[in-house]
Amino acid sequence: MTEPAPMPPAPDLFSDYRLTPGVADELFDAEGRMRPVWRRFVDRFSRLNRDEIAARFERGNLYLRDAGVFFRQYSNDPLQEREWPLSHIPVILHEDEWRGICDGLAQRADLLEEVMADLYGQGRLVRDGHLPAELIAGSRQWLRPMVGVPPRGGHYLHFLAFEVGRSPDGSWLVLGDRTQAPSGAGFALENRMATGRIFPERFPRAHIHRLAGFFGAYREALQRLAQGPNGRERTAGILTPGPHNDSYYEHTYIARYLGLMLLEGEDLLVENGQAMVRTIEGPQPLGVLWRRIDGAFADPLELDPSSRIGTPGLMEAVRLGNLALVNALGSGVLEMRAMMAFLPRISEVLAGGPLKLPNIATWWCGGATERGYVQENAARMMIGPAYACDLPFDLGAESALGGAFRDGGTRSIADWLERDGKGLVGQEAVTLSTTPVWVDAEDGGRVEPRPMTIRIFAARTPRGWRFMQGGYARIGKTGDATALAMQRGGSVADVWVVSDRPVPQETLAPRPTPDFHRATTAILPSRAADNLYWLGRYVERSEDAIRLIRAYHLRLAATDNPNDARLLRLDEFLTGYGYDLAEPVPAALIDRLEAARSCAGKVRDRFSTDGWAALSDMLKTARRMTTTAKPGDDAARAMSVLLRKITGFSGLVHENMYRFSGWRFLSFGRALERADSLAALLATFADAEAPEGSLDMAVEVADSVITHQRRYRVETSRDTVVDLLALDADNPRAILFQVQRLRYLAEALPDARENGRLTALLRAIVPVESALLIATPAEIDTGRLSALRGDLAGISDLIGAAYLR
Numbered sequence: 001m002t003e004p005a006p007m008p009p010a011p012d013l014f015s016d017y018r019l020t021p022g023v024a025d026e027l028f029d030a031e032g033r034m035r036p037v038w039r040r041f042v043d044r045f046s047r048l049n050r051d052e053i054a055a056r057f058e059r060g061n062l063y064l065r066d067a068g069v070f071f072r073q074y075s076n077d078p079l080q081e082r083e084w085p086l087s088h089i090p091v092i093l094h095e096d097e098w099r100g101i102c103d104g105l106a107q108r109a110d111l112l113e114e115v116m117a118d119l120y121g122q123g124r125l126v127r128d129g130h131l132p133a134e135l136i137a138g139s140r141q142w143l144r145p146m147v148g149v150p151p152r153g154g155h156y157l158h159f160l161a162f163e164v165g166r167s168p169d170g171s172w173l174v175l176g177d178r179t180q181a182p183s184g185a186g187f188a189l190e191n192r193m194a195t196g197r198i199f200p201e202r203f204p205r206a207h208i209h210r211l212a213g214f215f216g217a218y219r220e221a222l223q224r225l226a227q228g229p230n231g232r233e234r235t236a237g238i239l240t241p242g243p244h245n246d247s248y249y250e251h252t253y254i255a256r257y258l259g260l261m262l263l264e265g266e267d268l269l270v271e272n273g274q275a276m277v278r279t280i281e282g283p284q285p286l287g288v289l290w291r292r293i294d295g296a297f298a299d300p301l302e303l304d305p306s307s308r309i310g311t312p313g314l315m316e317a318v319r320l321g322n323l324a325l326v327n328a329l330g331s332g333v334l335e336m337r338a339m340m341a342f343l344p345r346i347s348e349v350l351a352g353g354p355l356k357l358p359n360i361a362t363w364w365c366g367g368a369t370e371r372g373y374v375q376e377n378a379a380r381m382m383i384g385p386a387y388a389c390d391l392p393f394d395l396g397a398e399s400a401l402g403g404a405f406r407d408g409g410t411r412s413i414a415d416w417l418e419r420d421g422k423g424l425v426g427q428e429a430v431t432l433s434t435t436p437v438w439v440d441a442e443d444g445g446r447v448e449p450r451p452m453t454i455r456i457f458a459a460r461t462p463r464g465w466r467f468m469q470g471g472y473a474r475i476g477k478t479g480d481a482t483a484l485a486m487q488r489g490g491s492v493a494d495v496w497v498v499s500d501r502p503v504p505q506e507t508l509a510p511r512p513t514p515d516f517h518r519a520t521t522a523i524l525p526s527r528a529a530d531n532l533y534w535l536g537r538y539v540e541r542s543e544d545a546i547r548l549i550r551a552y553h554l555r556l557a558a559t560d561n562p563n564d565a566r567l568l569r570l571d572e573f574l575t576g577y578g579y580d581l582a583e584p585v586p587a588a589l590i591d592r593l594e595a596a597r598s599c600a601g602k603v604r605d606r607f608s609t610d611g612w613a614a615l616s617d618m619l620k621t622a623r624r625m626t627t628t629a630k631p632g633d634d635a636a637r638a639m640s641v642l643l644r645k646i647t648g649f650s651g652l653v654h655e656n657m658y659r660f661s662g663w664r665f666l667s668f669g670r671a672l673e674r675a676d677s678l679a680a681l682l683a684t685f686a687d688a689e690a691p692e693g694s695l696d697m698a699v700e701v702a703d704s705v706i707t708h709q710r711r712y713r714v715e716t717s718r719d720t721v722v723d724l725l726a727l728d729a730d731n732p733r734a735i736l737f738q739v740q741r742l743r744y745l746a747e748a749l750p751d752a753r754e755n756g757r758l759t760a761l762l763r764a765i766v767p768v769e770s771a772l773l774i775a776t777p778a779e780i781d782t783g784r785l786s787a788l789r790g791d792l793a794g795i796s797d798l799i800g801a802a803y804l805r
Contacts, residue, residue: 013046016448017436024166024433025449026091037094037498041204045089050444057088057438060194068604068612069190070249084187085491086194087475091435091452095209095469098497101172101456102467104357105162109458109465111343112179112334114350116156120146120330130346132364135339135420141180141332143295145302145315152321153225156328158460159218159290161185164357165453166433174359175430175453177340180332181292185457186250188471189215189257191494206502209469213506217466218459219258225324226287234287235277235523237261239268241293241309243601251292252604257508260290262605265298267525270313273320278526280661280803281750288324295329303329338364338425361428364420435493437475451476454495470495528606529665530804531599536669538596543646544677545589547701548574550639552581555697557633565691573684584635585625593619606662614649621645661749668745668799675738676792678702678725683785686718695721702733722777726785729773735788736772742795743769749803761798764791 019025019032027038034042048056061083069084118125119142125131136142161182163175192211199205226236238260240251255262261277269276269283276283291298297307302315317323333339341362347355434449452475457468473493552570556562562571571581578588597615600607622642629638650670657663681701685694695716699708702725712720728734743765746752752759758766768791775784 012446014447016439016446019449020434022168023431024168024170026093026166026433026435026452027449030170037092037097041090041092044201044203053438053445056198060086060088060198063194063197064190066609066613067190067193068249068609068616069187069253084190084194086191087437087450087473087491087493088195088198089436089438089447090195090199090494090496091454091473092496092498093470095497095499098469101164101357102458104172104355105164105174105456105458105467106465107347107351107356108162108174108177108343109157109160111347111351111355112160112177113155113157115339115343115346116179116328116331116334119333120149120156120328125346125349128349130349131339131342135336135364136333139333139336139420140296141294141330141335143303143330143333145319146328146330149319150321151328152318152324155460156331158221158225158326159185160327160458162456162458163453164456165430168431172357173430174340174357176337177334178455179327179334180294181327182457183247183250183292184455184472185215185468186254186257187247187492188457188468188494190253191492192471195494195496204496204498207499209497209499209503210506211468211471212508214457214459214466214468215258216506216508217461219508221459221461222258222260222288222290222326224462225326228285228287234285235261236288237263237277237286237290239263239265239289239291239293239298241297243598243604245292247292249604255605261523261525263289263525264527265293265307265309265311267527268311268314270311270317273313273316273322275311275314275317275323277523278805279523280526280529280665281523284523286323288326290326295332298325298329336420337362337427338420340427341425360430362425363427364425432476435473435475437491437493452493470497524661524665526804528603528662530800531602532606532662532666533669533799533804535596535599535603536666536671537673538592538599539646539650540670540673540677542589542592542596543643543650544674544681544701545574545577545579545586545592546639546643546646547703549579549581549586549589550636550643551697551701553584553632553634553636553639556631557636560632566693566697569684569691569694570697573680583626584629584631585622585638587626590619590622590626593622603662608652608656610656611649611652614645614652618642618645618649664745664748665803668742671738671741671745672792672796674733675735675742676789678733678735678738679785679789679792682722682725682780683782683789686721687782698725704731704733707731719777722780726780727772727775727777736769739765739769739772746799759802761795761802764795764798768792768795 017027019028024030027034027042029035045053064084064086070082115125119131119136126133126136157179159182161178161184163178164172165175167173189211196205222236223233226234228234238251238255240248240262242248242264245251252262254260263277267278268286269278271283275286275289277286293309296304298310299312299314300307300310301312303310314323315329318325318329340359341364343359344355347353432451432453435452436447437450438445439448452473455472455474457471458465459468460466471494473495475491475493477490548570552567552574555564555567555570559567561567574581574586578591579586580588593615597619600612600615604612625638625642629635653663653666657666681698684690685698687694695718698721699705699716704724708716708720708724711724714720724731725733726735729736729740731737743762746761746765749761752762768788
């Protein structure tokens with residue numbers, strides 16, 4: 001059936017879409033005609049008015065916010081986060097053009113594998129003069145301990161990314177190879193999820209190649225690579241530098257999506273040449289690591305001794321063939337921009353022909369130590385007008401081009417020099433193609449061209465290289481076409497690879513089988529258990545402080561007398577924990593909430609998105625209140641808002657979190673902290689020397705006012721308050737209830753018994769429970785409560801020694 005002629009673009013939306021002479025464009029070809037692959041999208045987009053466009057874009061933004069997608073902004077604040085900068089209009093390419101690009105990149109991937117094998121094997125490329133010895137030896141990414149170490153599985157490279165751009169003549173160039181620890185694949189998935197919210201119609205969705213099949217094939221390859229001797233399954237994990245890394249969100253997202261463990265260097269140890277994961281059940285063998293840290297940092301024992309994120313002995317596990325790394329240590333040497341100067345010739349030597357997809361022209365200037373060396377030879381290396389790179393070209397940076405782009409005149413290669421290894425290297429300026437970008441304006445916005453590059457991901461599978469079908473483009477900053485890096489204000493866009501007919505709807509789900517087997521619960525690293533345990537403690541500690549601060553300001557509002565005996569007692573009690581009640585929202589409370597969020601951030605792969613959002617929202621609210629709340633009734637209302645938010649978070653955890661070991665450690669931390677805070681509360685406010693009204697305040701802070709009224713039907717007395725808050729097994733705000741919970745949780749932890757006998761942890765809990773079960777209120781005096789707090793501290797030490805080291 002003949003497709004109807006598309007409507008021309010609405011002139012008001014595309015009025016500022018002016019092509020730049022000498023610059024290729026993705027929407028229009030060299031003759032100014034709209035590329036066919038864009039027509040149906042532009043037809044539908046042009047029918048939307050500005051309000052509809054804004055509403056659609058907000059749906060995409062809302063998805064990203066709700067999912068917690070962010071990138072780390074490098075600044076003085078190591079935890080500063082920024083919302084994901086999505087450019088809402090996708091980049092669209094036809095599947096035939098994409099297939100041609102990927103065909104050239106597959107050849108390049110194989111060539112990089114051969115170069116890697118030679119650099120750490122026979123060294124013929126250096127010996128025969130195809131690569132300068134000083135270039136390789138001078139690179140800190142060339143790791144001498146890897147020489148002569150064959151990779152487990154037979155290949156050095158398993159996951160690659162290539163930055164590509166369209167040149168002015170319409171052909172594609174490789175701008176950079178990413179072989180060390182390529183980032184962006186997880187973000188590509190989130191780009192696709194967000195644009196699916198913006199453009200939910202069957203077309204274009206049914207004609208866009210999906211991304212899930214790529215990840216499914218890669219996961220199978222990792223599982224195969226992880227297998228130990230005799231095909232025994234071993235653990236596969238992702239090695240991350242930790243929460244301060246700008247791509248940490250992606251690490252957590254990929255770990256959840258593929259069902260891999262998210263590990264840091266401290267999670268690992270090497271015993272007898274075998275890499276192991278520290279878990280609550282003891283060390284477990286590790287088969288493969290998808291590393292997201294630079295190779296030099298992986299092992300401070302044999303590589304970079306200054307590393308604080310690696311694992312001593314990891315190189316030995318690799319050397320013995322007990323651990324596969326994706327990619328192999330030392331693969332960062334392939335990212336040197338000078339390497340690109342030699343790849344065309346190396347392709348002729350190793351592959352017997354030219355590169356199918358050429359890379360940007362690069363010049364290696366030898367071991368020159370003075371800029372003048374190249375300046376003397378600059379006449380033969382002139383570059384015509386182009387978008388030129390102002391800053392050093394660094395393929396490891398966020399931008400493949402490492403810096404800003406601006407209109408430049410004729411410049412010589414001498415202007416683009418940088419040291420690479422022990423020599424100087426220059427690179428040709430690049431004229432990037434442009435792509436449609438929505439630009440907000442007073443009249444609602446319009447479409448304008450912005451420079452862009454595309455990052456393409458490749459995964460090695462048993463059937464060869466498989467490429468992600470789209471997903472990730474970098475877009476120049478709105479209002480400043482000079483910045484592609486997100487750190488400099490650039491944005492990212494989804495890339496649609498479109499077919500003329502509907503495409504198969506691949507998913508990550510396994511094919512159904514007649515024999516269903518429930519998957520076993522994943523093992524829990526000790527570090528993750530530790531962070532969950534302290535998350536529970538910090539949340540409970542924050543809630544307790546909120547209740548106490550609210551009690552203080554309620555009484556301050558009622559008496560208008562800061563010298564009231566109860567207020568002085570409260571002030572003294574809270575000051576002992578670092579809270580300054582001269583601040584309506586004390587800085588120490590913000591610190592506790594930040595500590596809770598930090599712990600949650602270290603287990604993002606195991607923590608619900610809603611739970612993370614609730615914690616983040618609460619912290620944001622508390623920070624805002626530090627500048628708005630006033631002492632007295634206003635501060636009390638502020639604490640009530642925070643109390644509802646923190647109990648909402650607790651409800652999410654209680655109702656939604658799977659009852660696995662991680663939940664038990666979080667719950668153990670909360671129970672222990674609550675028991676300790678109740679003991680401290682009673683020791684202070686049920687003491688014989690406490691001022692009048694202290695007992696009522698203790699019952700209020702423990703959220704047990706109604707329970708006390710219904711159960712005792714008398715005014716508070718020391719016996720009724722201690723009975724309710726210390727010895728009542730049915731009151732969640734009682735010490736006995738929480739100690740019994742500690743015993744229940746400890747019994748469900750691994751190795752709770754040794755040869756039929758209780759472990760040290762349970763032997764510490766049971767006597768505390770028994771003593772409370774037989775005690776009377778009169779026996780629970782201040783001294784007994786203080787001793788109880790010591791017992792609880794001992795229990796905390798024991799769980800740490802047994803599981804959290």
